[in-house]
Amino acid sequence: MNAPLLQLRGLGVSYGAVQAVHGVELTVNEGEIVTVIGPNGAGKSSLLCAAMGLLRSSGTLALDGVIIARPSVEIMVARGVALVPERRELFGEMSVEDNLLLGGFWRWRKGERDHAARLREVFELFPRLCERRAQLASTLSGGERQMLAIGRALMARPRLLMLDEPSLGLAPLIVREVLQMVASLRELGVSVLLVEQNARAALQVADRGYVLEMGAVVLEGPAPDLLHDRRIIDTYLGIGKKKQPALARA
Known part of the structure; x- marks a missing residue:
């Protein structure tokens, strides 16, 4: 086992x-x-x-x-292991897409260049984020912010x-x-x-x-x-x- x-x-x-x-x-x-x-x-x-x-x-x-x-x-x-904290800790003055890309920074620093594929996976899971990829995170609704926080954590492929x-x-x-x-x-x-x-x-x-x-x-x-x-x-x-x-x- x-x-x-x-x-x-x-x-x-x-x-x-x-x-x-x-x-x-x-x-x-x-x-x-x-x-x-x-x-x-x-x-x-x-x-x-x-x-x-x-x-x-x-x-x-x-x-x-x-x-x-x-x-x-x-x-x-x-x-x-990845954590989505209670307060979500998003960067409000950055776009949805840039917030997501930051979530994959650790993999990029290791030399993994799969951020485009990871973005596609997140956008498939949360289509609303794809629609709002250029919007500032601060303009999202509460539900959309939670989706963004989860999506950002998933960019690290936990x-x-x-x-x-x-x-x-x-x-x-x-x-x-x-x-x-x-x-x-x-x-x-x-x-x-x-x-x-x-x-x-x-x-x-x-x-x-x-x-x-x-x-x-x-x-x-x-x-x-x-x-x-x-x-x-x-x-x-x-x-x-x-x-x-x-x-x-x-």
Whole structure:
């Protein structure tokens, strides 16, 4: 059996004396979409930033079974991992096409000259970006900016794409469209680690899910099982008779 594409063991993140994430065990296998759901302040973004090497962490992180002793952005990018941050971090005064080309800069620096082919792939996935390729990024709608942020990350040809709250600030119809596109990334051979507060939308596209509360995993399993779990329904989906304060205390 192949080793997981990404494996976190006992991952912890602290901000001074405050421990934001502790003891997280998480795996993403090749070809999977895995989601991490939970309330605001649960440590979801800290988990992603630590996995990308943006934050110091304790525990171990392994890619393809190889432990990365000191994860850094440079190492993770070189090993085929990309992150789309919550704020998207686009260059508003640059065109859509130039933003995308910047996403492939690391490959260009290595001597890979396949940026034209990568652009075509992104434009096939997001036809709207092709229509707006000459527009400034600052003039795009919220949904289009999210598509651009994902497209820019794909220019680096990642094996694992980590997404931090891609539905944030988007209308429900646009959320569905963006997450359907995320689901289609399997066809490009891209695995996904998706952090989301919109539990229903995330579990509908994911293969497996983890529920994070107070920095710790309190529930995990196949996404369809979590979607129909009464604790998830009552706490996160808002259709139970009485919401429970937290799964950890259920």
